[in-house]
Each structure stands twice: as structure tokens, then as C-alpha cells.
Amino acid sequence: MPEKAFDLTREMLDHSFAETVAPDREKLLTCIQCGTCTASCPTAYAMDYTPRQLWRLVQVGLRDDALHSRTFWLCTNCYSCTIRCPRGIALTETMAALKRLAIAEGVKGKEKEDVSSFYRAFMETVRRHGRNHEPEFLLRYFFLTNPLGLLGQARLGFDMWRKGKIGLYPHSIKAKDEVEAIFRKSLALDRDKEAHA
Amino acid sequence: MNYTYFPGCSLESTAYDYDTSARAVMTALGHKLDELPDWNCCGATGADVVSHLLSIALPARNMAKAQQMGDQIVTTCSSCYLNLFRVNSQLAADPELQHELDIVLGEVGLAYAGGVRVRHLLELLVTDIGISAIAQRVQRRLEGIRVAPYYGCLVVRPYAEFDGPDLPMSMDRLLTALGARVVPYVMKTRCCGGVLMTTQKNVALKLVGDILEPIRDVDCVVTVCPLCQLNLEAYQREVGGQLGTRVNIPILYFTQLMGLALGLPEAKLKLNASLAGTQKLMARLERPAVYA
Numbered sequence: 001m002p003e004k005a006f007d008l009t010r011e012m013l014d015h016s017f018a019e020t021v022a023p024d025r026e027k028l029l030t031c032i033q034c035g036t037c038t039a040s041c042p043t044a045y046a047m048d049y050t051p052r053q054l055w056r057l058v059q060v061g062l063r064d065d066a067l068h069s070r071t072f073w074l075c076t077n078c079y080s081c082t083i084r085c086p087r088g089i090a091l092t093e094t095m096a097a098l099k100r101l102a103i104a105e106g107v108k109g110k111e112k113e114d115v116s117s118f119y120r121a122f123m124e125t126v127r128r129h130g131r132n133h134e135p136e137f138l139l140r141y142f143f144l145t146n147p148l149g150l151l152g153q154a155r156l157g158f159d160m161w162r163k164g165k166i167g168l169y170p171h172s173i174k175a176k177d178e179v180e181a182i183f184r185k186s187l188a189l190d191r192d193k194e195a196h197a
Numbered sequence: 198m199n200y201t202y203f204p205g206c207s208l209e210s211t212a213y214d215y216d217t218s219a220r221a222v223m224t225a226l227g228h229k230l231d232e233l234p235d236w237n238c239c240g241a242t243g244a245d246v247v248s249h250l251l252s253i254a255l256p257a258r259n260m261a262k263a264q265q266m267g268d269q270i271v272t273t274c275s276s277c278y279l280n281l282f283r284v285n286s287q288l289a290a291d292p293e294l295q296h297e298l299d300i301v302l303g304e305v306g307l308a309y310a311g312g313v314r315v316r317h318l319l320e321l322l323v324t325d326i327g328i329s330a331i332a333q334r335v336q337r338r339l340e341g342i343r344v345a346p347y348y349g350c351l352v353v354r355p356y357a358e359f360d361g362p363d364l365p366m367s368m369d370r371l372l373t374a375l376g377a378r379v380v381p382y383v384m385k386t387r388c389c390g391g392v393l394m395t396t397q398k399n400v401a402l403k404l405v406g407d408i409l410e411p412i413r414d415v416d417c418v419v420t421v422c423p424l425c426q427l428n429l430e431a432y433q434r435e436v437g438g439q440l441g442t443r444v445n446i447p448i449l450y451f452t453q454l455m456g457l458a459l460g461l462p463e464a465k466l467k468l469n470a471s472l473a474g475t476q477k478l479m480a481r482l483e484r485p486a487v488y489a
Contacts, residue, residue: 042390042404042407043388043393043400043404045403073397074393074397074400076388076390076392077350077351077391078350078391079351079355080350080354082354082355083354083362083363092355096245096246096249100247100248111397114396114397115396115397116246118243118392118395119243119246120247122241122243123244126237126238126240126243131237131238132207132238132241156431160431160472163470163472164213164470165210165211165213165214166211167210171206171210173235174235175305178237178258178305179237179255179258181305182251182254182258182301182302182304182305183251184304185254185301186250186251186254186301187247187251189250189297189300190248190249190250
């Protein structure tokens, strides 16, 4: 992909962006643009910005371009980049931080809707039962994104059910109140921190 | 020895064959997996997208409960392994996170500040129990079975606690000791696509095609992770369509193949749960192929 040229103006740059996103800002700023992350990434072929390009956007503070990228939505959490980065930057954790920030800022886009709805459906199911329950989670997900998509899952769903791999009833835990309290308090502390930031 | 066992959500649904075979193998080796009572979901890859603190607090509840039973926790799922391991790693590096966790777990009368060692069953088998001790228990050598060991990501990355992150060998050595013919496999740690198989299917199908293409002629692949198993086995029709050839490879859990070598009956290993079918593999076991 040809590199996009940026006609940079001071107004485009958010110098605190790297600090907002990166769990270890100081390290991210030491990225030497070697591209080992991109070469190691199994889904780089489908991204708009390669991982290397994304880090540059974060470094210089091109906040909008970074947050509207498809790149971090296509991160599978495989940690190939993290383990190989010669600067030891926590790249996979930074991808997750970008997902959180894009959700918080209400960024639009198909990948964002698909992936964030998937995680929302998953976490709502876990919050209700304390554990995942595949059928409920997938119903929630396809209902949020593409109800017709359920048809595409029907054959596999039937095969899995026939093999005893999915059941209609959830395996709920006893201490559901504990899981609910952990969700409530974690999210409350996050909100407090955001308010003080 | 008795080990505190954290099965994780997949092991009681899509990967119940992994759970059953893991318990059976440990019993056959004279050990026992004691399930952690009333465990909760580790958060998988979802919690961290919602809240970083939640992604630590959910698995930490399990770690706190495991600490009441002993000083280690064994899991079979690679994603659970990562999330449990990550609690120890991040708490040790971040006092502020520890402080926040104390507040969250305090709500439910629990506390956790590190100290429980996190084990993946593969790591436990090859390091504590040992490959040579396992080899001595083999009742039926897997002669003539050609197997590709697929490790996936999270059992070796990012923590690489017991094996290399790019070309690990522990499972290769284990399977070789069982008599299997292990093929060299450069794609053994390439990502299966994880959750993208549901959210961005075309992107993930290509990854699975890349992983299966070089080993289309093996008798089976073995995995250590429920999501890897599902992604590699359940979409073979579509993957075959992309590669322009028929793909039908049973993707087993390493504990299922181990169980066969230890002489356990098929029913105890839930081989019938395989979507790709294991008839050809079993016929090959009865009548081993001869390779030059």
C-alpha cells in the first residue's frame, strides 16, 4: 500500500495522545519504525494502516487518523508483534487500549460495530451467568449486528449441538452476585479515573 | 498428586471432549484434577476491551479462590492461561493496579496479591510429570500416525514460560515419545484468527487456510486450545473452497491422542465429538502405514 502523505498542521496533532493510549508511553515513543510488528502480524494484509504505520500515527499525535483506522479491530491478540518488538513495547496491550478509546469516543465504522458488539454481547452474557453461554452470546451478537447472519451459523450450530458441543442451558455459577459486584466496582473505578483525568 | 483445575467456559461446552480427555489422562498417570469450586469466566479476549481493570479482576477472583486450595492452578485453555498468568505479571509491575484490585475484590470479601503459580496442562505434563515418565506408561504406541502439532499463540506468547514463542518443541517431543511421527511444521504458532472467525470471517478463513495448507496429508492435527480447535476444524469446507481442494483433517486435543497411547478407550476420550470424524485415523492406528 502506498504511504499516505500528511500535510501536517499543528492543529492536527494531539501531543498527549500517546500518553492516553499506550500503557507505557515512554517505550512507544522509542519505536524505530523497523516494521518487525507488521512483518509478524497475521492480519496486516487486511489492515488500512499496517501496525508500524499505526504506531507512527500515535507517536506524532494524529489522533483522528489512528482512532478511525481498521487496524486495531483486526488485531487477534496473538502477541507475535509484542514478543518480537526490539524495543520491548507492549504493542498488543496498546491495540486493546485503542479499542477501548475508540468505543469510549463513539467512533463509527463496520469493523468497529462488528467487533465491539461481539465483545459487548460476550461480556453481557458473562455478567448475567458468571460464565459464557455460547447460544445466548451468539444470539445477542447477531441480533446487534446482522440478524440474518444467524442463518449462516445454523448448519454449524446444528452440527455442534448434535456432537454435544453446545447446550441450550447456561452453566451459571452460584455466586452470580460476586461477579456482578466485580463488574459494577471495576466499571465505577474506571469512571472515577476518567473524571479525574 | 491433586491439582487445582480451572477448566474455563469452553471446556464445559464446545470443548467438553478436551475436558473429559484431560481428566482421563491425568487419572491414568496417577494424578487428579480438582475443579476449582464455582469458578467464573476469565474474561477471554472480551474483558480487556470493556475495561482493563475488569480484565484483571475477573481472573483474579479465581486466583484468590485457588489460593485457598494451594499454591498453583492448572488450566487447559490457552486464553484462560494467558489471562490468569497476566494477573500475576501485571500486579507485580503495577502497584496502582494492585490497589484498585484490592478495592474491587474487597467488595466480595476476597483478596489477591500474587503467589499462585499458573500452569498450562501441557507445561505441567512435560515439566513436572515428565516425558520419559509418560513414555513408560504407553500401552499402544502411535506408530505410523502422522501428526502436526499446532500450538497456536497464547500458550507460548507473550510469556514463553516453558517453550519458545515461535517454534516450540515440547509437544513435538511428547508426541514423538508416544510413538507418533511428528511432521516439521512452520505454521505451528501462527494465529488461527481467534474471534475474527465470527466478526471478520473472510480475514480469519485465510489464516486457517495458510495453517492447514502445508499439512493437508497428515492423519491429524493436535491442539492445546479450544478456540484453535474450533477454528481449524469447523470451517474446513469453506477453507477447502478457498484452497480449491477438499480439506478433511481431524483436529484433536493433545490429551485425546495421549489417551489413545495410554490405552484409554475411545469413549473416555470423546473421539466421537470430532466434527471431521476420526474413523480414518483409528483405522490407521490399527494398521500403521509404513513410511520410508
